[in-house]
Amino acid sequence: MAIGIAIVGLYAVLAGVLIFKYEKPKKNRGKITGRGGDFES
């Protein structure tokens, strides 16, 4: 039973983190290509 509660808790935390990441995305991310291919905003 305890393992079940832990799994559900982990699932809830993961869902919360993903929703938070969607709502508050990190600004000024580094370049992806490293070759100047990314567009500057």
Added chain:
Amino acid sequence: MTEIGIAMDEKTLLKLWNEKRTQIITAQISPALVLIGVMTLAAYGKFSSASDSAKYLALGVAAVTGILAMISQYAAIREAEALIVDLTKLEKRTALASKIADSRGLLSLSAIAIVGMGLAIFALVTWAVLG
């Protein structure tokens, strides 16, 4: 027409609205199929005699499918909320557009309900699988 970067008329916004609605519906298909399998096995008591690895596999598949569906539905709803903001800025609207523009409260409630019900269903799945 709204003038935020690009101009979008009512027809474009309604087309986007329908796309968002379709995305929400299609995102529910795969978790529903997984839940059918889990429900059937649980109803026949197959998990009580299953190995631990099989139980955790079932939980893992249900968790991954559920969380991906939940996030894509949540994102579609939040984008639909932004679409409603654009719809309300239109000067002249049809009755359909006005009806959609008035449904923001229901949409916000849906976002909360999808997350809440998703967590509740996963808790029930965990209970059914682990016993």
